[in-house]
Amino acid sequence: MNSQSNLKNDVFLRALQCQPVPYTPVWMMRQAGRYLPEYRATRAKAGSFLNLCQTPELACEVTLQPLARFPLDAAILFSDILTIPHAMGLGLQFETGEGPVIQRPVRSAADVSKLGVPDPYQELRYVVDAVSLIRRELAGRVPLIGFAGSPWTVATYCVEGGSSRDFAKIKAMMYQEPSTLHALLKVLTRATIEYLNAQIAAGAQAVMLFDTWGSVLTPSAYREFSLAYMAQIVAELKREAEGRVVPRVVFTKGAGPLLAEMAKLECEALGVDWMTDLSQARQWVGERKALQGNLDPSVLYASPDRIREEVVKVLASYGKGHGHVFNLGHGIHPAIPPDHAAAMIQAVHEFSPKYHA
Amino acid sequence: MNSQSNLKNDVFLRALQCQPVPYTPVWMMRQAGRYLPEYRATRAKAGSFLNLCQTPELACEVTLQPLARFPLDAAILFSDILTIPHAMGLGLQFETGEGPVIQRPVRSAADVSKLGVPDPYQELRYVVDAVSLIRRELAGRVPLIGFAGSPWTVATYCVEGGSSRDFAKIKAMMYQEPSTLHALLKVLTRATIEYLNAQIAAGAQAVMLFDTWGSVLTPSAYREFSLAYMAQIVAELKREAEGRVVPRVVFTKGAGPLLAEMAKLECEALGVDWMTDLSQARQWVGERKALQGNLDPSVLYASPDRIREEVVKVLASYGKGHGHVFNLGHGIHPAIPPDHAAAMIQAVHEFSPKYHA
Numbered sequence: 010m011n012s013q014s015n016l017k018n019d020v021f022l023r024a025l026q027c028q029p030v031p032y033t034p035v036w037m038m039r040q041a042g043r044y045l046p047e048y049r050a051t052r053a054k055a056g057s058f059l060n061l062c063q064t065p066e067l068a069c070e071v072t073l074q075p076l077a078r079f080p081l082d083a084a085i086l087f088s089d090i091l092t093i094p095h096a097m098g099l100g101l102q103f104e105t106g107e108g109p110v111i112q113r114p115v116r117s118a119a120d121v122s123k124l125g126v127p128d129p130y131q132e133l134r135y136v137v138d139a140v141s142l143i144r145r146e147l148a149g150r151v152p153l154i155g156f157a158g159s160p161w162t163v164a165t166y167c168v169e170g171g172s173s174r175d176f177a178k179i180k181a182m183m184y185q186e187p188s189t190l191h192a193l194l195k196v197l198t199r200a201t202i203e204y205l206n207a208q209i210a211a212g213a214q215a216v217m218l219f220d221t222w223g224s225v226l227t228p229s230a231y232r233e234f235s236l237a238y239m240a241q242i243v244a245e246l247k248r249e250a251e252g253r254v255v256p257r258v259v260f261t262k263g264a265g266p267l268l269a270e271m272a273k274l275e276c277e278a279l280g281v282d283w284m285t286d287l288s289q290a291r292q293w294v295g296e297r298k299a300l301q302g303n304l305d306p307s308v309l310y311a312s313p314d315r316i317r318e319e320v321v322k323v324l325a326s327y328g329k330g331h332g333h334v335f336n337l338g339h340g341i342h343p344a345i346p347p348d349h350a351a352a353m354i355q356a357v358h359e360f361s362p363k364y365h366a
Numbered sequence: 367m368n369s370q371s372n373l374k375n376d377v378f379l380r381a382l383q384c385q386p387v388p389y390t391p392v393w394m395m396r397q398a399g400r401y402l403p404e405y406r407a408t409r410a411k412a413g414s415f416l417n418l419c420q421t422p423e424l425a426c427e428v429t430l431q432p433l434a435r436f437p438l439d440a441a442i443l444f445s446d447i448l449t450i451p452h453a454m455g456l457g458l459q460f461e462t463g464e465g466p467v468i469q470r471p472v473r474s475a476a477d478v479s480k481l482g483v484p485d486p487y488q489e490l491r492y493v494v495d496a497v498s499l500i501r502r503e504l505a506g507r508v509p510l511i512g513f514a515g516s517p518w519t520v521a522t523y524c525v526e527g528g529s530s531r532d533f534a535k536i537k538a539m540m541y542q543e544p545s546t547l548h549a550l551l552k553v554l555t556r557a558t559i560e561y562l563n564a565q566i567a568a569g570a571q572a573v574m575l576f577d578t579w580g581s582v583l584t585p586s587a588y589r590e591f592s593l594a595y596m597a598q599i600v601a602e603l604k605r606e607a608e609g610r611v612v613p614r615v616v617f618t619k620g621a622g623p624l625l626a627e628m629a630k631l632e633c634e635a636l637g638v639d640w641m642t643d644l645s646q647a648r649q650w651v652g653e654r655k656a657l658q659g660n661l662d663p664s665v666l667y668a669s670p671d672r673i674r675e676e677v678v679k680v681l682a683s684y685g686k687g688h689g690h691v692f693n694l695g696h697g698i699h700p701a702i703p704p705d706h707a708a709a710m711i712q713a714v715h716e717f718s719p720k721y722h723a
Contacts, residue, residue: 175699180664184672227640227662229679265622266646283584289623305584307537315541322586342532 015149016214021083022152025215025256025278025299027332033324033361034082035354036154039340040075041087045347047074058103059095062088065139072143076150078347079354082334083151083215086143086208088136090158090219093200094167096127107171114170116178121192126200129207136204137211144212155213157205159220159261160197160242161235167193176225183234190234198238202245209247209255217258217280218242224263231267236274243276258301262339269293283338287326299332304353306337309345313352320356329364372506373571378440379509382572382613382635382656384689390681390718391439392711393511396697397432398444402704404431415460416452419445422496429500433507435704436711439691440508440572443500443565445493447515447576450557451524453484464528471527473535478549483557486564493561494568501569512570514562516577516618517554517599518592524550533582540591547591555595559602566604566612574615574637575599581620588624593631600633615658619696626650640695644684656689661710663694666702670709677713686721 016022021034042048051071055061062068072087091109095101100112115121127133143153157163166172168179168190182190205216223235243257259271260280271279272294281290281302290300308319320335327333335357341350373379378391399405408428412418419425429444448466452458457469472478484490500510514520523529525536525547539547562573580592600614616628617637628636629651638647638659647657665676677692684690692714698707 175664177664177667177699177701180662181667184665184668184676224641228643228646230662263620263641265641284581284620284622286585289585305537305587307532307534308541310534310538311541319541342534344534 016152017149018082018151021334022215022253022256024331024334025258025301026254027277027296027299027330029365030331031362031365033327033333033335033357033364035335035357036081036083036085037075037337037341037350037353038085040079040081040085040350041071042341043343044341044345044350045074045078058089059101062092063135065135065142068135068139069142069146072139072153073146075350076147079351080358081151081354083154084143084147085154085217086136086140086156086213088139088156090156090163090221091166092133092136093127093157093163093197093204096132097124097196097200099167109166110171111166111169114178115164115167115193116182118186118189118192121189121196124193124196126196126203129204133204133207137207140208140211140213152214153212154215154217154258155205155208156217156219157201157242159218159223159235160194160201160238161226162220162222163197163201164190164193165222167197176222183230194234194238198241201242205242206245206247209250212250213255214250214253215256215258216246217260220259220261223261224265224267228267231261232270235261236267236270240274243274256299260301266293272298278332278334280336281338287323287333288328291327291330296330296332299334300327301334301336303336303338306339306342306345309337309341309349309353311349313349316349316352317356317360320353321360324357324361324364327364331365333364335361373509374506375439375508378691379572379610379613381688381691382615382658383611384634384653384656384687386722387688388719388722390684390690390692390714390721392692392714393438393440393442394432394694394698394707394710395442397436397438397442397707398428399698400700401698401702401707402431402435415446416458419449420492422492422499425492425496426499426503429496429510430503432707433504436708437715438508438711440511441500441504442511442574443493443497443513443570445496445513447513447520447578448523449490449493450484450514450520450554450561453489454481454557456524466523467528468523468526471535472521472524472550473539475543475546475549478546478553481550481553483553483560486561490561490564494564497565497568497570509571510569511572511574511615512562512565513574513576514558514599516575516580516592517551517558517595518583519577519579520554520558521547521550522579524554533579540587551591551595555598558599562599563602563604566607569607570612571607571610572613572615573603574617577616577618580618581622581624585624588618589627592618593624593627597631600631613656617658623650629655635689635691637693638695644680644690648684648687653687653689656691657684658691658693660693660695663696663699663702666694666698666706666710668706670706673706673709674713674717677710678717681714681718681721684721688722690721692718
């Protein structure tokens with residue numbers, strides 16, 4: 010029996026390839042996260058966020074938690090976009106309420122020259138093991154998404170030393186010493202290709218690149234420092250595994266009209282945030298790629314009735330066609346009541362079939 | 367002698383109206399700010415940021431400081447977009463390193479119902495007096511810009527109680543209780559009209575609306591909760607003063623393709639951040655409005671030579687034509703060396719005349 014027959018719900022994988030589906034599949038960015046009390050319990054048990062990421066059994070446990078509650082059409086590996094700089098030895102800590110801190114930030118050509126490409130089967134073994142374990146525990150219920158941060162986005166943390174509001178340090182490097190930044194992006198790109206291919210080899214059935222900070226760049230800097238490296242990554246990913254295409258999703262938050270340029274990427278789907286209407290995105294991107302998005306995550310603060318109304322608007326904005334994966338435009342907020350997420354998912358399944366008739 | 371003849375440099379006002387100018391005028395958002403040691407000295411003398419805003423002599427002093435250093439083509443009133451909620455009695459404090467704090471945030475219809483429209487000649491008298499004083503001290507060197515925050519942007523602080531990353535509280539209100547938010551926006555709109563008209567009456571020769579947070583909204587929410595109120599404001603502003611048109615500039619940071627809709631506003635010019643090329647913005651907006659922008663503020667971290675190269679790119683992106691006011695795409699960062707700002711201003715004056723031949 011081939012593995013494909015093991016997958017009981019392939020609606021998500023088919024939608025990513027614009028193939029006919031009976032309804033619009035749905036998952037949520039950060040669906041395994043703090044809004045779930047069971048996540049908070051496992052997180053407490055783990056002691057630290059990093060330990061949660063690095064313990065395959067715990068990462069598997071939280072990955073599966075939202076699937077036990079909701080009829081989601083995909084699971085996503087529980088991990089973090091900063092596993093690569095961590096594996097490169099830059100030192101990563103998550104301070105409570107502060108976000109990530111890189112203890113040895115990259116500030117010079119000399120700093121970059123010390124960086125090597127981590128071996129995904131050594132320094133990132135815990136991720137590969139988590140993927141294998143999750144696949145086993147999923148038992149074909151839904152596909153598993155693997156992911157990584159875009160080189161630009163990961164580089165912002167490496168250079169700034171953590172989160173930033175104005176990205177002063179990395180932009181100073183970009184404008185003053187672009188070759189240093191390119192060298193950093195190059196090693197991150199190589200690391201990301203090997204990392205994602207290892208995730209695919211271990212069982213990831215789709216992969217997503219998160220470019221959270223691409224939109225802080227001018228359009229020309231975006232092309233040079235973010236898009237070009239993502240293009241290289243998607244072009245070098247394994248195209249198939251287990252006899253099935255492994256769809257690639259690229260998401261630049263805030264891309265807006267740059268979606269028209271992203272449409273040339275060698276990937277199956279593009280993520281769309283809530284600041285762009287899906288109808289507009291579809292015009293920019295054309296019909297050859299699927300779109301994933303794009304409910305404003307803040308809609309989930311409203312009542313279930315209001316949530317349903319807004320879900321209908323997003324479905325209508327995409328309109329008829331099979332290339333839509335419903336999602337939030339960004340990660341679910343920690344204060345959202347789980348019942349509100351349930352209302353969203355239920356509404357997608359209830360109201361979407363008419364767009365696939 | 368009429369007042370117009372008193373103005374020695376009207377290049378900025380003419381460019382805002384797309385009238386012929388010999389070069390591209392330039393000013394910088396937050397040009398009176400922390401990157402200047404003389405500003406930091408006055409700020410220290412004032413004791414608090416709020417006291418600096420509220421003391422006309424000190425506000426005048428810092429407004430004029432960048433003009434003493436640089437050949438800028440406009441001055442902008444030193445003030446803050448939160449003077450209106452402060453005048454409404456919501457309590458405003460600026461915590462060091464924390465940004466603004468609204469002590470009595472607006473969370474309910476009852477909270478909104480208590481808000482009145484401040485009398486600009488009473489509660490905001492200090493702003494009107496600062497405008498008069500600055501005009502006198504400017505002695506016609508360059509025009510003075512007055513400003514206010516957009517109702518949506520000011521409302522985010524009123525509801526969140528300060529700065530925010532996810533705007534959870536105001537968006538919860540927007541999706542769940544839109545009539546409460548509309549009531550808040552309505553009173554802020556009325557207050558802003560009276561406030562800006564008082565600034566014009568006191569001598570502001572152009573006015574600008576800062577919509578810093580409009581782009582955190584979906585396009586339809588942007589239209590309903592931000593753009594509609596800005597449209598009302600610009601339509602109700604005094605059209606002329608001292609025998610001269612008072613140009614109106616509207617700036618939504620992150621507007622992107624929404625610039626095409628902003629083009630219908632009754633205003634002379636639109637601000638453009640660095641995430642949109644001016645050539646693209648010009649296509650969206652058309653030739654009837656001037657554009658103000660759009661150098662990435664982080665370019666000023668680079669060397670003067672690199673700054674000059676990037677200035678040339680922005681000038682070339684706008685291309686030939688008179689409707690361009692050079693500016694940064696957002697406020698100048700506090701860590702920028704003043705010499706770098708000087709290099710930018712000098713480059714604009716040096717390289718722009720050929721676009722006006």
